[in-house]
Ligand code: SF4
Protein backbone atom coordinates (compact mmCIF):
# COMPACT_ATOMS: atom_id res chain seq x y z
CA UNK A 346 0.00 0.00 0.00
CA UNK A 347 1.24 3.58 -0.67
CA UNK A 348 2.50 5.67 2.24
CA UNK A 349 0.66 8.92 2.94
CA UNK A 350 1.24 11.60 5.58
CA UNK A 351 -1.44 12.05 8.24
CA UNK A 352 -0.64 15.16 10.33
CA UNK A 353 -3.24 14.27 12.97
CA UNK A 354 -1.26 11.18 13.99
CA UNK A 355 2.11 12.81 13.30
CA UNK A 356 3.43 10.16 10.93
CA UNK A 357 3.16 8.41 7.59
CA UNK A 358 0.69 5.57 7.33
CA UNK A 359 -0.54 3.01 4.78
CA UNK A 360 -3.52 3.97 2.62
CA UNK A 361 -5.05 2.30 -0.42
CA UNK A 362 -4.34 5.26 -2.73
CA UNK A 363 -1.54 7.82 -3.12
CA UNK A 364 -1.86 11.05 -1.14
CA UNK A 365 -4.05 13.48 -3.07
CA UNK A 366 -5.26 16.45 -1.12
CA UNK A 367 -8.03 18.69 -2.47
CA UNK A 368 -7.28 22.28 -3.50
CA UNK A 369 -9.02 23.29 -0.30
CA UNK A 370 -10.72 21.22 2.35
CA UNK A 371 -14.21 22.00 3.67
CA UNK A 372 -14.18 21.55 7.44
CA UNK A 373 -15.98 22.53 10.63
CA UNK A 374 -15.36 22.99 14.34
CA UNK A 375 -18.10 21.99 16.80
CA UNK A 376 -17.94 23.39 20.34
CA UNK A 377 -19.32 20.55 22.49
CA UNK A 378 -19.58 22.93 25.45
CA UNK A 379 -22.45 24.74 23.80
CA UNK A 380 -24.50 21.89 22.31
CA UNK A 381 -27.91 21.54 23.98
CA UNK A 382 -29.03 18.45 22.04
CA UNK A 383 -32.04 20.29 20.66
CA UNK A 384 -31.63 18.12 17.52
CA UNK A 385 -32.46 21.07 15.25
CA UNK A 386 -29.48 20.08 13.12
CA UNK A 387 -30.76 16.50 12.92
CA UNK A 388 -34.22 17.64 11.81
CA UNK A 389 -32.83 20.23 9.38
CA UNK A 390 -30.81 17.49 7.66
CA UNK A 391 -33.58 14.91 7.85
CA UNK A 392 -36.14 17.18 6.17
CA UNK A 393 -33.65 18.33 3.54
CA UNK A 394 -32.01 15.08 2.47
CA UNK A 395 -33.47 11.89 3.98
CA UNK A 396 -37.25 12.05 3.86
CA UNK A 397 -37.57 9.53 1.01
CA UNK A 398 -38.31 5.83 0.84
CA UNK A 399 -35.63 3.60 2.30
CA UNK A 400 -34.20 6.58 4.20
CA UNK A 401 -36.51 6.35 7.21
CA UNK A 402 -33.80 5.08 9.55
CA UNK A 403 -31.05 7.39 8.30
CA UNK A 404 -29.60 10.29 10.26
CA UNK A 405 -26.79 11.82 8.26
CA UNK A 406 -26.56 14.23 11.20
CA UNK A 407 -27.19 12.80 14.65
CA UNK A 408 -26.47 14.02 18.17
CA UNK A 409 -25.54 11.42 20.74
CA UNK A 410 -24.99 11.69 24.47
CA UNK A 411 -21.57 10.49 25.54
CA UNK A 412 -20.55 8.19 27.14
CA UNK A 413 -23.62 5.96 26.62
CA UNK A 414 -25.26 7.19 23.45
CA UNK A 415 -24.31 5.89 20.02
CA UNK A 416 -25.92 5.59 16.61
CA UNK A 417 -25.70 2.99 15.24
CA UNK A 418 -25.45 1.20 18.56
CA UNK A 419 -21.88 0.83 19.83
CA UNK A 420 -20.18 2.14 16.66
CA UNK A 421 -17.28 3.62 18.63
CA UNK A 422 -16.82 0.83 21.17
CA UNK A 423 -16.94 -1.81 18.44
CA UNK A 424 -14.24 -0.34 16.21
CA UNK A 425 -11.97 0.60 19.13
CA UNK A 426 -12.22 -2.93 20.46
CA UNK A 427 -11.41 -4.42 17.05
CA UNK A 428 -8.44 -2.09 16.65
CA UNK A 429 -6.74 -3.24 19.84
CA UNK A 430 -4.13 -1.24 21.82
CA UNK A 431 -3.78 2.41 20.82
CA UNK A 432 -0.66 4.18 21.97
CA UNK A 433 0.53 7.79 21.55
CA UNK A 434 4.09 8.79 22.34
CA UNK A 435 5.48 12.27 22.90
CA UNK A 436 8.39 12.66 20.49
CA UNK A 437 10.12 16.01 20.78
CA UNK A 438 7.29 18.51 20.94
CA UNK A 439 4.59 16.50 19.24
CA UNK A 440 2.52 13.42 19.83
CA UNK A 441 2.90 10.53 17.41
CA UNK A 442 0.41 7.68 17.23
CA UNK A 443 2.33 4.41 17.49
CA UNK A 444 -0.60 2.00 17.34
CA UNK A 445 -2.16 0.74 14.10
CA UNK A 446 -4.75 2.63 12.03
CA UNK A 447 -7.75 0.80 10.57
CA UNK A 448 -5.88 0.61 7.25
CA UNK A 449 -2.81 -0.93 8.87
CA UNK A 450 -4.81 -3.32 11.05
CA UNK A 451 -6.87 -4.75 8.18
CA UNK A 452 -6.61 -8.47 7.43
CA UNK A 453 -4.66 -9.34 4.27
CA UNK A 454 -7.88 -10.04 2.38
CA UNK A 455 -9.43 -6.67 3.34
CA UNK A 456 -8.58 -3.05 2.56
CA UNK A 457 -9.93 -1.64 5.83
CA UNK A 458 -10.67 -3.03 9.29
CA UNK A 459 -14.43 -2.71 9.86
CA UNK A 460 -17.75 -4.40 10.48
CA UNK A 461 -21.29 -4.25 9.15
CA UNK A 462 -23.83 -3.14 11.78
CA UNK A 463 -27.01 -5.18 12.10
CA UNK A 464 -30.38 -3.64 11.22
CA UNK A 465 -31.28 -3.42 14.90
CA UNK A 466 -28.15 -1.37 15.64
CA UNK A 467 -29.90 1.51 13.88
CA UNK A 468 -33.17 1.10 15.79
CA UNK A 469 -32.34 3.26 18.85
CA UNK A 470 -30.84 6.56 17.70
CA UNK A 471 -31.46 8.27 21.05
CA UNK A 472 -30.38 5.40 23.26
CA UNK A 473 -28.46 6.67 26.30
CA UNK A 474 -29.72 10.22 25.86
CA UNK A 475 -29.02 12.38 28.92
CA UNK A 476 -27.62 9.43 30.88
CA UNK A 477 -24.66 10.26 33.09
CA UNK A 478 -21.41 8.29 33.24
CA UNK A 479 -22.24 6.89 36.68
CA UNK A 480 -25.57 5.83 38.07
CA UNK A 481 -24.53 5.64 41.71
CA UNK A 482 -24.58 8.82 43.74
CA UNK A 483 -22.29 8.15 46.65
CA UNK A 484 -22.84 9.35 50.15
CA UNK A 485 -21.69 12.93 50.69
CA UNK A 486 -21.60 13.46 46.94
CA UNK A 487 -21.54 17.12 46.07
CA UNK A 488 -21.24 19.05 42.88
CA UNK A 489 -17.79 20.33 41.94
CA UNK A 490 -15.83 21.15 38.81
CA UNK A 491 -15.01 19.14 36.85
CA UNK A 492 -18.12 17.11 37.58
CA UNK A 493 -17.89 13.57 38.94
CA UNK A 494 -21.16 12.86 37.23
CA UNK A 495 -21.13 14.03 33.66
CA UNK A 496 -22.33 13.57 30.13
CA UNK A 497 -22.00 15.68 27.03
CA UNK A 498 -23.47 15.90 23.58
CA UNK A 499 -21.58 14.85 20.47
CA UNK A 500 -23.16 16.00 17.19
CA UNK A 501 -21.90 13.87 14.31
CA UNK A 502 -21.93 14.07 10.54
CA UNK A 503 -19.70 12.52 7.88
CA UNK A 504 -16.17 13.81 8.48
CA UNK A 505 -15.34 14.22 4.78
CA UNK A 506 -12.09 12.57 5.70
CA UNK A 507 -8.78 13.28 3.99
CA UNK A 508 -8.25 9.50 3.81
CA UNK A 509 -11.83 8.19 3.60
CA UNK A 510 -12.24 4.53 4.50
CA UNK A 511 -15.49 4.45 2.50
CA UNK A 512 -13.62 5.53 -0.64
CA UNK A 513 -10.71 3.14 -0.05
CA UNK A 514 -13.04 0.17 0.34
CA UNK A 515 -15.25 0.68 -2.72
CA UNK A 516 -14.46 -1.92 -5.42
CA UNK A 517 -16.61 -0.02 -7.97
CA UNK A 518 -14.74 3.30 -7.53
CA UNK A 519 -18.13 4.88 -6.85
CA UNK A 520 -16.95 7.10 -4.02
CA UNK A 521 -14.88 10.16 -4.78
CA UNK A 522 -13.42 13.16 -2.99
CA UNK A 523 -13.96 16.41 -4.85
CA UNK A 524 -10.67 18.18 -5.66
CA UNK A 525 -12.26 21.62 -5.32
CA UNK A 526 -13.44 21.31 -1.70
CA UNK A 527 -12.71 17.80 -0.39
CA UNK A 528 -16.39 16.83 -0.06
CA UNK A 529 -16.79 13.03 -0.25
CA UNK A 530 -19.68 11.82 -2.43
CA UNK A 531 -21.16 8.54 -3.66
CA UNK A 532 -21.75 8.35 -7.42
CA UNK A 533 -25.29 6.98 -7.36
CA UNK A 534 -25.04 5.75 -10.93
CA UNK A 535 -21.94 3.63 -10.30
CA UNK A 536 -22.86 2.22 -6.86
CA UNK A 537 -24.16 -1.36 -6.84
CA UNK A 538 -24.89 -1.54 -3.11
CA UNK A 539 -22.14 -3.94 -2.06
CA UNK A 540 -22.01 -2.10 1.31
CA UNK A 541 -18.22 -2.31 1.54
CA UNK A 542 -18.31 1.40 2.44
CA UNK A 543 -20.85 0.84 5.23
CA UNK A 544 -18.56 -1.80 6.64
CA UNK A 545 -15.41 0.29 6.25
CA UNK A 546 -16.50 3.70 7.59
CA UNK A 547 -15.61 3.52 11.28
CA UNK A 548 -17.91 6.46 12.04
CA UNK A 549 -20.76 4.58 10.32
CA UNK A 550 -21.75 7.57 8.23
CA UNK A 551 -22.55 5.75 4.99
CA UNK A 552 -26.06 4.27 4.87
CA UNK A 553 -27.56 1.55 2.72
CA UNK A 554 -30.91 2.37 1.13
CA UNK A 555 -32.78 -0.94 0.93
CA UNK A 556 -35.32 0.49 -1.55
CA UNK A 557 -32.92 1.91 -4.14
CA UNK A 558 -30.29 -0.71 -3.13
CA UNK A 559 -27.43 1.75 -3.20
CA UNK A 560 -25.41 3.57 -0.56
CA UNK A 561 -25.97 7.16 0.49
CA UNK A 562 -24.20 9.62 2.74
CA UNK A 563 -23.96 13.24 3.86
CA UNK A 564 -23.24 15.51 0.90
CA UNK A 565 -22.24 18.46 3.10
CA UNK A 566 -24.99 20.43 1.33
CA UNK A 567 -22.59 20.94 -1.60
CA UNK A 568 -25.10 23.00 -3.65
CA UNK A 569 -25.08 25.58 -0.82
CA UNK A 570 -21.32 25.35 -0.24
CA UNK A 571 -20.73 26.04 -3.95
CA UNK A 572 -22.60 29.33 -3.46
CA UNK A 573 -20.55 30.26 -0.39
CA UNK A 574 -23.30 29.25 2.08
CA UNK A 575 -23.01 26.95 5.10
CA UNK A 576 -24.58 23.46 5.16
CA UNK A 577 -28.09 23.21 6.65
CA UNK A 578 -27.17 21.45 9.91
CA UNK A 579 -24.62 24.17 10.63
CA UNK A 580 -26.59 27.31 9.79
CA UNK A 581 -29.65 26.17 11.77
CA UNK A 582 -27.68 25.33 14.94
CA UNK A 583 -29.56 26.80 17.89
CA UNK A 584 -26.66 26.47 20.32
CA UNK A 585 -24.33 28.32 17.90
CA UNK A 586 -21.73 25.61 18.40
CA UNK A 587 -20.58 25.37 14.79
CA UNK A 588 -18.00 27.11 12.63
CA UNK A 589 -17.82 26.11 8.98
CA UNK A 590 -15.14 26.99 6.46
CA UNK A 591 -11.96 25.74 4.83
CA UNK A 592 -9.01 24.26 6.66
CA UNK A 593 -5.39 24.28 5.53
CA UNK A 594 -2.76 21.73 6.49
CA UNK A 595 -0.71 22.79 9.57
CA UNK A 596 2.29 24.05 7.59
CA UNK A 597 0.04 26.34 5.51
CA UNK A 598 -2.12 27.52 8.43
CA UNK A 599 -3.39 31.09 8.10
CA UNK A 600 -4.02 32.63 11.55
CA UNK A 601 -6.67 34.94 10.05
CA UNK A 602 -8.72 31.97 8.79
CA UNK A 603 -11.18 31.11 11.61
CA UNK A 604 -10.85 27.34 11.03
CA UNK A 605 -7.05 27.39 10.94
CA UNK A 606 -7.06 29.64 13.99
CA UNK A 607 -9.19 27.22 16.05
CA UNK A 608 -7.52 24.01 14.87
CA UNK A 609 -3.88 24.90 14.18
CA UNK A 610 -3.12 28.13 16.04
CA UNK A 611 -5.11 27.73 19.27
CA UNK A 612 -5.40 23.93 18.93
CA UNK A 613 -8.81 23.87 20.63
CA UNK A 614 -10.50 22.01 17.74
CA UNK A 615 -9.59 18.32 17.83
CA UNK A 616 -10.41 15.44 15.47
CA UNK A 617 -12.73 12.61 16.50
CA UNK A 618 -10.82 9.34 17.05
CA UNK A 619 -7.71 10.46 15.13
CA UNK A 620 -6.07 7.11 15.89
CA UNK A 621 -8.30 5.43 13.30
CA UNK A 622 -6.17 7.18 10.66
CA UNK A 623 -8.74 8.89 8.41
CA UNK A 624 -7.73 12.50 9.14
CA UNK A 625 -11.38 13.48 9.69
CA UNK A 626 -12.33 17.10 8.95
CA UNK A 627 -14.97 17.76 11.58
CA UNK A 628 -13.21 19.03 14.71
CA UNK A 629 -14.46 19.22 18.28
CA UNK A 630 -13.76 21.55 21.15
CA UNK A 631 -13.77 19.04 24.02
CA UNK A 632 -16.13 19.52 26.99
CA UNK A 633 -14.49 21.26 29.95
CA UNK A 634 -16.71 19.80 32.69
CA UNK A 635 -15.95 16.10 32.20
CA UNK A 636 -14.34 14.38 35.21
CA UNK A 637 -12.66 11.58 33.28
CA UNK A 638 -9.95 13.10 31.09
CA UNK A 639 -8.91 9.64 29.82
CA UNK A 640 -12.26 9.22 28.15
CA UNK A 641 -11.71 12.48 26.29
CA UNK A 642 -8.14 11.51 25.34
CA UNK A 643 -9.51 8.30 23.85
CA UNK A 644 -12.11 10.22 21.86
CA UNK A 645 -10.15 13.28 20.74
CA UNK A 646 -6.49 12.31 21.14
CA UNK A 647 -3.69 13.62 23.36
CA UNK A 648 -4.35 17.31 22.59
CA UNK A 649 -7.31 17.36 24.97
CA UNK A 650 -5.53 18.66 28.09
CA UNK A 651 -4.03 21.62 26.24
CA UNK A 652 -7.32 22.39 24.45
CA UNK A 653 -9.26 22.52 27.71
CA UNK A 654 -6.66 24.80 29.31
CA UNK A 655 -6.73 27.17 26.36
CA UNK A 656 -10.53 27.24 26.26
CA UNK A 657 -10.76 27.88 30.01
CA UNK A 658 -8.37 30.79 29.62
CA UNK A 659 -10.63 32.29 26.95
CA UNK A 660 -13.79 32.02 29.04
CA UNK A 661 -11.95 33.61 31.94
CA UNK A 662 -11.50 36.61 29.65
CA UNK A 663 -7.76 36.13 29.05
CA UNK A 664 -7.83 35.41 25.32
CA UNK A 665 -9.81 38.03 23.45
CA UNK A 666 -9.01 36.69 19.98
CA UNK A 667 -10.21 33.20 20.81
CA UNK A 668 -13.41 34.58 22.32
CA UNK A 669 -13.87 36.60 19.14
CA UNK A 670 -13.42 33.56 16.88
CA UNK A 671 -15.87 31.53 18.97
CA UNK A 672 -18.44 34.32 18.90
CA UNK A 673 -18.46 34.09 15.12
CA UNK A 674 -20.02 30.60 15.37
CA UNK A 675 -23.28 30.68 13.38
CA UNK A 676 -23.23 34.48 13.35
CA UNK A 677 -23.68 34.33 9.57
CA UNK A 678 -24.49 31.64 7.04
CA UNK A 679 -21.83 32.90 4.59
CA UNK A 680 -18.51 31.06 4.41
CA UNK A 681 -15.80 33.20 6.01
CA UNK A 682 -12.16 32.81 5.04
CA UNK A 683 -10.81 35.58 7.29
CA UNK A 684 -11.71 37.20 10.58
CA UNK A 685 -10.36 40.20 12.43
CA UNK A 686 -10.79 41.71 15.88
CA UNK A 687 -11.64 45.42 15.46
CA UNK A 688 -10.29 47.48 18.36
CA UNK A 689 -11.21 45.56 21.48
CA UNK A 690 -14.95 45.69 21.04
CA UNK A 691 -15.95 44.01 17.76
CA UNK A 692 -15.10 41.08 15.51
CA UNK A 693 -15.73 40.95 11.77
CA UNK A 694 -15.78 38.05 9.28
CA UNK A 695 -14.91 38.29 5.57
CA UNK A 696 -15.71 36.08 2.59
CA UNK A 697 -13.15 34.96 0.01
CA UNK A 698 -13.61 38.18 -1.98
CA UNK A 699 -12.70 40.22 1.08
CA UNK A 700 -16.27 41.46 1.62
CA UNK A 701 -17.33 41.88 5.23
CA UNK A 702 -20.17 39.41 5.83
CA UNK A 703 -20.68 39.92 9.55
CA UNK A 704 -19.63 42.23 12.39
CA UNK A 705 -20.64 41.58 15.98
CA UNK A 706 -19.82 43.08 19.40
CA UNK A 707 -17.48 41.11 21.65
CA UNK A 708 -19.71 41.91 24.57
CA UNK A 709 -23.48 41.79 24.31
CA UNK A 710 -24.92 45.07 25.60
CA UNK A 711 -26.91 44.39 28.80
CA UNK A 712 -29.92 46.64 29.38
CA UNK A 713 -31.22 46.72 32.92
CA UNK A 714 -34.81 47.90 33.01
CA UNK A 715 -36.44 49.22 36.17
CA UNK A 716 -38.84 46.93 38.02
CA UNK A 717 -41.49 49.65 37.81
CA UNK A 718 -41.78 51.62 34.56
CA UNK A 719 -43.18 55.01 35.51
CA UNK A 720 -43.89 56.11 31.97
CA UNK A 721 -46.00 53.07 31.12
CA UNK A 722 -47.02 52.47 34.73
CA UNK A 723 -46.27 48.76 34.52
CA UNK A 724 -44.23 46.30 36.61
CA UNK A 725 -41.69 44.13 34.87
CA UNK A 726 -40.74 40.84 36.35
CA UNK A 727 -38.05 40.12 33.80
CA UNK A 728 -35.80 43.09 34.50
CA UNK A 729 -32.60 42.26 32.63
S1 SF4 B 1 -16.74 9.71 7.85
FE1 SF4 B 1 -17.05 7.73 6.86
S2 SF4 B 1 -18.45 8.20 5.16
FE2 SF4 B 1 -17.53 10.13 5.78
S3 SF4 B 1 -15.72 10.37 4.45
FE3 SF4 B 1 -15.03 9.43 6.38
S4 SF4 B 1 -15.06 7.24 5.92
FE4 SF4 B 1 -16.33 8.20 4.34
Ligand code: SF4
Nearest residue numbers: 380383384386582584
Ligand atom coordinates in the same frame (compact mmCIF):
# COMPACT_ATOMS: atom_id res chain seq x y z
S1 SF4 C 1 -28.63 22.32 16.47
FE1 SF4 C 1 -26.66 22.77 17.47
S2 SF4 C 1 -27.17 22.88 19.66
FE2 SF4 C 1 -28.88 21.82 18.66
S3 SF4 C 1 -28.31 19.65 18.82
FE3 SF4 C 1 -27.54 20.35 16.83
S4 SF4 C 1 -25.40 20.91 17.23
FE4 SF4 C 1 -26.42 20.79 19.24
